[in-house]
Amino acid sequence: MNKGPYYLSTAIAYTSGKPHIGNTYEVVLADAICRFKRLEGYDVYFQTGTDEHGQKIQEKAEAAGITPQQFVDNVAGEIKRIWDVMNTSYDRFIRTTDPMHERKVQQIFKKLYDQGDIYKSEYEGLYCTPCESFWTESQLVDGKCPDCGGEVHPAKEEAYFFKMSKYAPRLMKHIEEHPDFIQPEARKNEMVNNFLKPGLQDLCVSRTSFTWGVPVDFDPKHVVYVWIDALSNYITFPGYEVDGNHGEQYKKYWPANVHLIGKDILRFHTIYWPILLMALDLPLPKQVFGHPWLLVGDGKMSKSKGNVIYADDLVDLFGVDAVRYYLLHEIPFASDGTLTYDLLMERINSDLANILGNLVNRTVAMSHKYSGGVLSDHAVPGEFDSELIDLCLATPGRVAAKMDQLRVADAIDEIFTLLRRANKYIDETTPWVLAKDESNHARLDTVLYNLLETIRFAAALLHPFLPDTAERICKQLNIALPDWDSLSAFGGLEAGHRLGEGEILFARIDIPKKMEEINKLLAEKAKAALPALELEPQSGEKVDFDTFCKSDFRAVKVKACEAVKKSDKLLRFTLDDGTGTDRQILSGIHKFYEPEQLVGKTLLAIVNLPPRKMMGLESCGMLLSAVHKEKGEEKLRLIMLDDAIPAGAKLC
């Protein structure tokens, strides 16, 4: 049954690097919504993709020694791969470097210019010459450039501007008349109070400071800045044409039902984008949902903190549906969620393995054991049946209601409420007791039927969230994925139907053991990320020759060497320095050498340093070593000299 078109877009991912699990959350959320809408019978168009222009990409490509196009090709490929790893069912993966898109962006820009909404002026700001960047007063750090810390000076740059203020009252009215336009609601107030009410400034929509972008065709030293370029993807790819000869998809799907975006870019999607559409005289999207963020541990993911988690790594560890489940279920509707390995494993065990997996497993196992895996008539109703059946019939509607509000986590909860009820039903009806008495077999068959039918409902409803798992459940039931209409009545399974083989859906995880494994993996990863070899940078400071000559370097022979008591670092050397009197030197190198290795070696020492006490012992000089870092680990080797050199020989 076709319930009409449904167009959902994600924000397009910026191709500056590999997306982490937080970036991936958005597309998984979008996927769950789209799959659910398809299940309900909507004709869904799900668009995602990449935003590939801009200064940053130009710079990164330069640094990597490749062209920007090569750079974005690589990253876009990686992003698409991760979207696929997450099993997302996008209908189209778009890229803003698509020539078709670039052509349309130029046409849109020209149209807005011709009708007077875009005008040429000057961008004034504080300019940092070495960084070639403009900054606002508020961005400065101590009045200096936040990038390089250098001086900034007021400067002007020619730029095109969009007349935002012209459309502001219309937008205000639209927001007021469409309370669902901006979700969650708290965000709406934020936008209205912070941006619309104080008055909109005209938006700078072109740049001359970099070239990796869509050129303004009538003024080629300008490139179209991100707003018009990136935002317009939502209409250009479905087939918008400036001349009104729109493509089929555009005619069918625009305006979009939902733009799903991160809460940080809400401003662009709820103010600039609607105004842009008004200027083009196009209908506005029905809803913009700014979803919360996924945090890791107690903060944002950050490469410098070393806590970045990537979706594909998690999938390797736990499987795609477990990761999808966590993302979809553990992130609240309007506030940020957190991801930790512990929490993830706890959810897998308690929800996926215990409640869902075990229910399917025990039911299918009993069916095979007691009825040879063949369904019979479910003709003997009994106590507890109606409660289970009623909940089955009520659940699809409840899930749909939550999904309409985009409350995905709550929708999943509804399904698990049903699964919990089914587990309880088993305890209430005690099939293993019924099985003991032949006269109860008809009732036993009914109980098993009710359970299997409940699982059929659950499989259908779970599919949008856990597509692989839903299919595996169906395989065990030996049925095709049930459609939405089949959930309007209890009794979809037929008598005489033969079940498939039972299979464990989610194995319980031994959390401490798995954690150990993960820590090992993380440590290896962290190590691999460190530079292979690090050398101390050379000193720029000069030392004059006379000062250098004052240092008295001598060859010394190790007569004895022992670890200093109560010190984990220090070794105590008794050295022959050629004077006839033993010289004692302490050196903090126990981490690198065992004392007995060094006895008899010829080393190099500076002997005219002032004596110094360490751990109560006097050290007269210093042994010289060569140091460097490997994979972040400090390495040290003593300077060992040819044993033919006599003790006390001076270096010069």
Added chain:
RNA sequence: CGCGGGGUAGAGCAGUCCGGUAGCUCGUCGGGCUCAUAACCCGGAGGUCAUGUGGUUCAAAUCCCAUCCCCGCAACCA
């Protein structure tokens, strides 16, 4: 006076808009069961809902006021 979000059981959260028995999941303790992945089912303990024994009210987690604390606003960002 920068802005915004938040403080509810050991953990994670809902409830706050629209006052009326403080709820869910996990964990924990006890019991039941044995079909099942030591799973499942039942019950208990655990909270002065950040503070002010503040205000409004018959009634406040919820509305008002004040105070304290945490988090983001630094791009590796959605």
